[in-house]
Amino acid sequence: MMAGYASILFGMILVNNFVLVKFLGICPFMGVSKNLDSAAGMGAAVTLVMLVAVAVTWPLQQLLAQLGLEYLQTIAFILVIATLVQLLEMVLKRFIPSLHASLGVYLPLITTNCAVLGVTILVIDEGYTYPQALVAALGAGLGFLLAMVIFNGVRSRVEEANPPEVFRGMPITLISAAITAMSFMGFTGVVDHLFGA
Amino acid sequence: MDSLLLTIALVAGIGLVGGVILVVASRALAVEEDERLGTIISLLPGANCGSCGHPGCEGYAKALLEGAPCNACGPGGHEVARQLGELLGVDSGEVTVKRAIVACRGVGERLVLKEREGYTGAESCRVYATMGHLSNSCTDGCIGYGDCMASCPYGAITLNKNSVAVVDPAVCIGCGLCTTICPRHLISLQAMNDVPEVSFVLCHNTLMGKRALEACANTCIGCRKCTRVCPQHCIVVENNVARIDTSRCIDCKACMNVCPEGAIYPLVWVPKQ
Numbered sequence: 001m002m003a004g005y006a007s008i009l010f011g012m013i014l015v016n017n018f019v020l021v022k023f024l025g026i027c028p029f030m031g032v033s034k035n036l037d038s039a040a041g042m043g044a045a046v047t048l049v050m051l052v053a054v055a056v057t058w059p060l061q062q063l064l065a066q067l068g069l070e071y072l073q074t075i076a077f078i079l080v081i082a083t084l085v086q087l088l089e090m091v092l093k094r095f096i097p098s099l100h101a102s103l104g105v106y107l108p109l110i111t112t113n114c115a116v117l118g119v120t121i122l123v124i125d126e127g128y129t130y131p132q133a134l135v136a137a138l139g140a141g142l143g144f145l146l147a148m149v150i151f152n153g154v155r156s157r158v159e160e161a162n163p164p165e166v167f168r169g170m171p172i173t174l175i176s177a178a179i180t181a182m183s184f185m186g187f188t189g190v191v192d193h194l195f196g197a
Numbered sequence: 198m199d200s201l202l203l204t205i206a207l208v209a210g211i212g213l214v215g216g217v218i219l220v221v222a223s224r225a226l227a228v229e230e231d232e233r234l235g236t237i238i239s240l241l242p243g244a245n246c247g248s249c250g251h252p253g254c255e256g257y258a259k260a261l262l263e264g265a266p267c268n269a270c271g272p273g274g275h276e277v278a279r280q281l282g283e284l285l286g287v288d289s290g291e292v293t294v295k296r297a298i299v300a301c302r303g304v305g306e307r308l309v310l311k312e313r314e315g316y317t318g319a320e321s322c323r324v325y326a327t328m329g330h331l332s333n334s335c336t337d338g339c340i341g342y343g344d345c346m347a348s349c350p351y352g353a354i355t356l357n358k359n360s361v362a363v364v365d366p367a368v369c370i371g372c373g374l375c376t377t378i379c380p381r382h383l384i385s386l387q388a389m390n391d392v393p394e395v396s397f398v399l400c401h402n403t404l405m406g407k408r409a410l411e412a413c414a415n416t417c418i419g420c421r422k423c424t425r426v427c428p429q430h431c432i433v434v435e436n437n438v439a440r441i442d443t444s445r446c447i448d449c450k451a452c453m454n455v456c457p458e459g460a461i462y463p464l465v466w467v468p469k470q
Contacts, residue, residue, distance in 0.1 A: 067203060067207070068200070069200070069203065069204055072207065072208065075208060076207070076208065076211055079208070079212060080211065080215070082215070083215030083216075083218060083219060086219050087218065087219065087222050090222050090223060090226040091226060093226070093228050094226040094227075165327070166327050
């Protein structure tokens with residue numbers, strides 16, 4: 001039982017990392033990874049939104065299924081996520097204004113962050129139970145956080161380096177993101193063998 | 198029909214619940230904002246150019262409330278600084294009004310075309326600049342595809358008949374967006390001082406004198422004649438190009454008269470507001 005949850009959790013963090021393997025949520029990944037504090041803050045914010053979003057959308061999906069309205073999944077989920085993000089923004093503005101300022105425009109952009117919508121739909125497609133879905137959402141969020149923090153480290157090295165002029169700025173950042181993503185390919189199969197799922 | 202109504206009811210219901218939650222939350226979590234913030238934002242030009250060193254006009258407005266000096270807004274000029282000073286009850290101080298200047302007059306129509314000869318890539322200065330130098334003419338001059346023109350939110354930059362970018366000082370607000378666009382770093386912000394006209398070297402050619410002359414007929418050759426005659430000592434020669442500190446220029450025209458190549462030109466400022 002616990003092995004099943006651990007398999008889902010680490011599978012989401014390492015094998016199916018939302019940013020580096022599934023390539024979801026690239027916008028904040030590129031935009032907020034310059035500074036370690038805001039990168040970690042963004043990761044934590046997205047993790048929170050993912051958790052709460054799945055906590056709401058999973059029961060909502062059951063309701064939709066009962067009414068035979070599964071085709072409303074996308075629009076209903078987006079509505080829920082948008083509300084949650086607005087709520088999160090208010091909470092951050094009130095209680096952690098420094099994080100609110102450093103996240104800037106990327107905070108409301110979590111609304112349209114495909115990683116959040118992705119995890120809510122994915123846990124349903126995988127047929128997870130409610131606790132499994134929550135664990136998967138936590139894993140997806142932690143994976144996002146991990147990717148943000150790792151990439152922040154990569155970026156700070158890249159910024160000290162002196163690449164040819166044509167590669168400076170966004171090009172070299174994208175290339176280093178690709179290499180970071182490739183390194184995550186190495187995790188394929190590891191978790192399955194560890195937990196025997 | 199039932200399912201249609203159900204669909205509408207469901208989506209509307211989710212929206213309603215979400216809306217109610219947000220209304221309650223915004224009341225409960227309201228953050229008090231200084232009421233002067235809105236007034237300050239409306240006073241600022243709203244260009245979000247960042248030339249004050251803050252992220253956009255809103256960022257500057259917030260910094261102002263925390264005691265930042267109110268003369269940092271170049272685009273707003275004296276008038277905005279005065280209004281801000283009145284509102285915040287502080288001395289507004291002097292504003293350094295700046296204007297963008299393109300330090301190139303072009304090497305003439307024929308030579309511009311010669312430099313671009315054989316180039317078939319995208320019509321963009323920045324793309325062109327990455328391609329390496331395709332000819333023997335001036336490699337520091339205006340490329341003339343008008344990237345700066347496209348970047349100017351106020352339409353202050355035009356291309357003249359020789360495909361050289363020219364800034365209209367009456368329209369330019371000195372935000373400095375174009376200075377970061379030019380791949381040859383030809384555009385700079387120059388401080389306006391109290392004389393209506395200043396001298397300026399309209400050249401960026403870093404080649405040595407003889408080769409500079411071969412590349413362009415309008416070049417500065419770095420002969421240093423102007424540095425010796427300037428009564429203000431505000432001219433320096435670096436990398437074979439003379440540079441004039443326009444904020445100290447008194448418009449005596451001594452440098453213009455002595456320049457053997459005619460590279461120094463008068464710039465006419467628009468009067469300060």
